[in-house]
Amino acid sequence: MLQSKPRNNHLNPFFEPESVAVIGSFKEGVFGGYVVVKSLLEAGYKGEIYPVNPGSYREVLGLKVYPSPKEIPTSADVALLMINARHVPGVMEACADAGIKSIILVADGFAERDAEGARLQNEVVHLAKSLGIRIIGPNTAGIANAMNGFNPCPYDAGYYRFKKGTVAICSQTGMINPQAYPYRDLRYGIGKICDFGNKCDLDECDFLEYVENDSDTQVISVHVETVRDGKRFLEVCKKVALKKPLMILKLGVTEAGARASASHTGSLAIDDEIFDAACRQTGALRLDQFSELFDMPRFFASQPLPRGNRFGMVSYTGAVGVAALDEGARHGLVRARLSKESSRMLEDMFSGLGHVPVDIGPMIPSVKDFSAVYAKILTAVLNDENVDCLFNVIWADAKGRNTKAYVEGYEALGENGHKPVATWVYGPSVTMVRDLTKQLESRGFPVFAEPERCIKALGLAYRYAKGRSERM
Amino acid sequence: MLQSKPRNNHLNPFFEPESVAVIGSFKEGVFGGYVVVKSLLEAGYKGEIYPVNPGSYREVLGLKVYPSPKEIPTSADVALLMINARHVPGVMEACADAGIKSIILVADGFAERDAEGARLQNEVVHLAKSLGIRIIGPNTAGIANAMNGFNPCPYDAGYYRFKKGTVAICSQTGMINPQAYPYRDLRYGIGKICDFGNKCDLDECDFLEYVENDSDTQVISVHVETVRDGKRFLEVCKKVALKKPLMILKLGVTEAGARASASHTGSLAIDDEIFDAACRQTGALRLDQFSELFDMPRFFASQPLPRGNRFGMVSYTGAVGVAALDEGARHGLVRARLSKESSRMLEDMFSGLGHVPVDIGPMIPSVKDFSAVYAKILTAVLNDENVDCLFNVIWADAKGRNTKAYVEGYEALGENGHKPVATWVYGPSVTMVRDLTKQLESRGFPVFAEPERCIKALGLAYRYAKGRSERM
Numbered sequence: 001m002l003q004s005k006p007r008n009n010h011l012n013p014f015f016e017p018e019s020v021a022v023i024g025s026f027k028e029g030v031f032g033g034y035v036v037v038k039s040l041l042e043a044g045y046k047g048e049i050y051p052v053n054p055g056s057y058r059e060v061l062g063l064k065v066y067p068s069p070k071e072i073p074t075s076a077d078v079a080l081l082m083i084n085a086r087h088v089p090g091v092m093e094a095c096a097d098a099g100i101k102s103i104i105l106v107a108d109g110f111a112e113r114d115a116e117g118a119r120l121q122n123e124v125v126h127l128a129k130s131l132g133i134r135i136i137g138p139n140t141a142g143i144a145n146a147m148n149g150f151n152p153c154p155y156d157a158g159y160y161r162f163k164k165g166t167v168a169i170c171s172q173t174g175m176i177n178p179q180a181y182p183y184r185d186l187r188y189g190i191g192k193i194c195d196f197g198n199k200c201d202l203d204e205c206d207f208l209e210y211v212e213n214d215s216d217t218q219v220i221s222v223h224v225e226t227v228r229d230g231k232r233f234l235e236v237c238k239k240v241a242l243k244k245p246l247m248i249l250k251l252g253v254t255e256a257g258a259r260a261s262a263s264h265t266g267s268l269a270i271d272d273e274i275f276d277a278a279c280r281q282t283g284a285l286r287l288d289q290f291s292e293l294f295d296m297p298r299f300f301a302s303q304p305l306p307r308g309n310r311f312g313m314v315s316y317t318g319a320v321g322v323a324a325l326d327e328g329a330r331h332g333l334v335r336a337r338l339s340k341e342s343s344r345m346l347e348d349m350f351s352g353l354g355h356v357p358v359d360i361g362p363m364i365p366s367v368k369d370f371s372a373v374y375a376k377i378l379t380a381v382l383n384d385e386n387v388d389c390l391f392n393v394i395w396a397d398a399k400g401r402n403t404k405a406y407v408e409g410y411e412a413l414g415e416n417g418h419k420p421v422a423t424w425v426y427g428p429s430v431t432m433v434r435d436l437t438k439q440l441e442s443r444g445f446p447v448f449a450e451p452e453r454c455i456k457a458l459g460l461a462y463r464y465a466k467g468r469s470e471r472m
Numbered sequence: 473m474l475q476s477k478p479r480n481n482h483l484n485p486f487f488e489p490e491s492v493a494v495i496g497s498f499k500e501g502v503f504g505g506y507v508v509v510k511s512l513l514e515a516g517y518k519g520e521i522y523p524v525n526p527g528s529y530r531e532v533l534g535l536k537v538y539p540s541p542k543e544i545p546t547s548a549d550v551a552l553l554m555i556n557a558r559h560v561p562g563v564m565e566a567c568a569d570a571g572i573k574s575i576i577l578v579a580d581g582f583a584e585r586d587a588e589g590a591r592l593q594n595e596v597v598h599l600a601k602s603l604g605i606r607i608i609g610p611n612t613a614g615i616a617n618a619m620n621g622f623n624p625c626p627y628d629a630g631y632y633r634f635k636k637g638t639v640a641i642c643s644q645t646g647m648i649n650p651q652a653y654p655y656r657d658l659r660y661g662i663g664k665i666c667d668f669g670n671k672c673d674l675d676e677c678d679f680l681e682y683v684e685n686d687s688d689t690q691v692i693s694v695h696v697e698t699v700r701d702g703k704r705f706l707e708v709c710k711k712v713a714l715k716k717p718l719m720i721l722k723l724g725v726t727e728a729g730a731r732a733s734a735s736h737t738g739s740l741a742i743d744d745e746i747f748d749a750a751c752r753q754t755g756a757l758r759l760d761q762f763s764e765l766f767d768m769p770r771f772f773a774s775q776p777l778p779r780g781n782r783f784g785m786v787s788y789t790g791a792v793g794v795a796a797l798d799e800g801a802r803h804g805l806v807r808a809r810l811s812k813e814s815s816r817m818l819e820d821m822f823s824g825l826g827h828v829p830v831d832i833g834p835m836i837p838s839v840k841d842f843s844a845v846y847a848k849i850l851t852a853v854l855n856d857e858n859v860d861c862l863f864n865v866i867w868a869d870a871k872g873r874n875t876k877a878y879v880e881g882y883e884a885l886g887e888n889g890h891k892p893v894a895t896w897v898y899g900p901s902v903t904m905v906r907d908l909t910k911q912l913e914s915r916g917f918p919v920f921a922e923p924e925r926c927i928k929a930l931g932l933a934y935r936y937a938k939g940r941s942e943r944m
Contacts, residue, residue: 173792182905251794254797323729329729335728364503397627428650452761452762
């Protein structure tokens with residue numbers, strides 16, 4: 001399948017290298033070449049790894065260290081540079097001499113630092129052009145590809161493999177890289193990660209064009225502070241959002257934020273209202289909070305898109321129902337009216353149960369066999385013809401009395417899997433909440449830490465589905 | 473100290489009863505009289521507990537069960553009713569006969585259920601007036617007072633005591649009661665909790681007047697969906713917010729939410745814009761999300777108010793700095809400009825460190841002894857004359873290498889304690905993030921789950937301090 005690997009994109013050698021040169025110090029520590037080599041070995045990267053250092057290192061983790069790029073036996077598809085900024089131009093020339101055309105410039109001290117750094121960054125850009133080199137960075141934590149184990153994380157994350165998934169995420173910050181986000185602990189399925197740092201050359205537009213045709217990627221999340229070429233950005237977003245859900249967190253939206261962004265990335269932010277209007281035109285979904293960069297794509301990656309905007313809700317509490325309706329109204333969702341059949345069936349079960357939000361709280365003190373009724377309630381609501389998606393609120397009690405019933409309820413839903421479900425778990429014991437969360441997520445049902453975010457996830461999914469069908 | 477116990481308030485017998493009648497079933501389970509008695513005993517309540525049931529129970533948990541309220545040897549200050557709604561009027565009369573004047577009506581099936589329930593609720597209100605009885609409820613999870621162990625939680629929370637604190641919280645939902653929120657696990661200090669349920673009689677205005685003069689209460693958090701007497705609510709908020717930080721989460725703010733609120737609480741919601749303007753007039757702070765009901769008062773309870781709006785920031789990442797500036801602008805905060813002295817001192821430490829956000833990320837790979845520099849950086853920024861408050865971002869690395877340095881840094885701050893600090897901890901290991909969070913919080917420094925919420929907490933604190941000084 002030609003389409004599965006977008007080989008004609010400049011990012012291909014970065015994500016699918018058959019060999020990598022790691023240029024830096026190999027002293028053990030929290031950062032540097034040693035950490036990169038260890039991460040690649042532990043992550044199961046099958047390509048060739050060539051450590052490069054002109055100093056006294058002979059060997060690192062069983063691999064020979066080469067004194068310079070040109071000593072590498074074959075060329076390398078990509079090189080990581082973790083060296084002092086002022087040595088970068090020289091090493092780039094050495095890389096070019098050795099046939100290396102793709103560089104991850106982890107090194108900092110460029111436009112984000114000071115005027116001298118900005119000058120150096122300009123020099124690097126010009127040199128790269130003349131040498132035919134493409135760059136990710138500088139000032140980047142680099143990339144990771146969970147699919148082939150190419151995870152050259154320059155900071156020690158303490159873990160090296162994580163759950164493979166269909167989410168691709170890129171940013172102007174290392175806050176999305178494995179040393180900053182607990183992908184493994186949160187059972188977060190991920191495919192490709194890319195921090196463009198100061199993005200002196202390649203940027204999110206290249207990333208979007210790359211993942212657009214990457215069959216491993218189904219959902220895309222982008223953090224951006226500055227956009228270099230607004231026209232290209234819009235065109236690319238438009239094209240990609242037609243194929244795959246595309247979410248964008250734009251920081252630097254206030255004047256103060258934009259100025260700060262300019263200083264830490266060395267480039268200019270664009271006006272927020274223009275950006276917002278642009279997003280709406282393209283069909284990309286705009287995010288508001290940092291953690292949504294992870295939370296929202298996770299939802300899209302595991303749940304189908306809804307066919308309409310009517311949300312069902314099963315809950316223990318009227319107040320969260322009210323919060324859900326408030327939040328739903330903000331995202332274009334409306335409360336579903338159950339069909340006569342399901343309404344009657346639920347009313348027969350317990351008086352007052354036959355409408356959304358289906359509040360099972362009052363039933364609890366008198367219910368004899370919760371397991372027997374829970375799956376019935378959950379499937380009745382989700383399968384109702386008037387329900388497009390479900391917000392489910394679960395009380396994890398102190399002793400886990402109903403954990404089995406909840407899990408069985410979700411297993412019954414899983415057999416259908418045709419409508420999205422967002423879940424919030426609360427309760428008096430953090431351990432019980434975490435345990436149930438883990439059980440539901442391991443069955444493919446995302447659980448959110450806030451009730452409002454469940455509704456927002458459903459709302460974004462609805463808006464994406466609606467927007468795409470209108471554009472197609 | 474007369475002021476310390478507001479005895480002339482109708483809520484006094486509810487929070488400070490010397491005796492309580494528990495009227496309901498005493499079958500073991502997740503809900504009911506048995507759970508209440510157990511909770512009171514385990515929580516260390518020192519008053520008399522009188523279980524009441526006309527059936528075959530003789531004894532529960534070593535306490536004699538009385539067949540009716542009038543058999544109780546002395547009168548009771550308060551009674552909890554966990555009985556079928558239709559029996560409530562009769563039992564109220566029996567309570568009145570036995571001299572009981574305060575009732576927590578846990579029973580549901582009133583105005584929140586259906587028309588018949590609404591009729592019954594009206595009957596209860598009229599009866600209470602004629603009998604001189606005051607009611608919390610119906611449809612309530614009741615109250616808790618951590619200060620005297622009066623924690624008659626009707627649902628099994630699995631824990632009974634929690635950290636005493638100066639926060640008082642009231643609501644129209646049981647989502648604030650111990651069976652719903654993990655007060656113990658989250659080391660959340662709390663004083664008084666009150667769910668008014670359908671609030672057919674006493675409501676948040678009574679609560680506000682009660683805690684206004686309660687010396688145990690320093691911070692107040694209110695969840696409200698409907699307001700019965702807008703004028704009184706405004707007057708009370710105005711009066712209380714002058715004395716103590718008062719936060720309000722108003723749900724039912726959209727048309728859909730308001731309709732749902734009316735149906736589950738049996739009363740009417742008021743227009744959101746009027747509510748918002750009213751809050752601004754009174755000096756109360758408005759909250760936006762459910763979890764802020766807990767998160768924000770926790771911050772006010774442990775941190776001093778800032779003297780101005782200039783926030784300092786120490787961070788590992790420029791991107792979160794940009795997010796902080798965006799969020800700060802929404803709440804009236806501006807980035808602090810460090811004084812020449814601290815700026816120079818920080819620049820001498822590492823080039824580029826001398827301005828806010830103070831980004832220690834670039835320094836990390838080259839720093840030899842982190843412990844030696846961290847406390848110095850943190851105290852320099854917080855103690856700077858141009859800094860009113862601090863947003864601190866911490867990277868908890870995979871191996872906890874710097875945990876000791878972080879804790880020592882905060883201990884150095886603790887000696888000052890004159891400016892508020894909000895902290896966000898992130899990292900590649902959930903365990904390490906939790907461990908460090910626990911260590912900082914046990915030293916009195918609140919840690920938030922989202923970076924934006926740190927800034928919002930500082931912003932609310934600034935707005936409260938500013939608003940109060942303008943009103944005084």
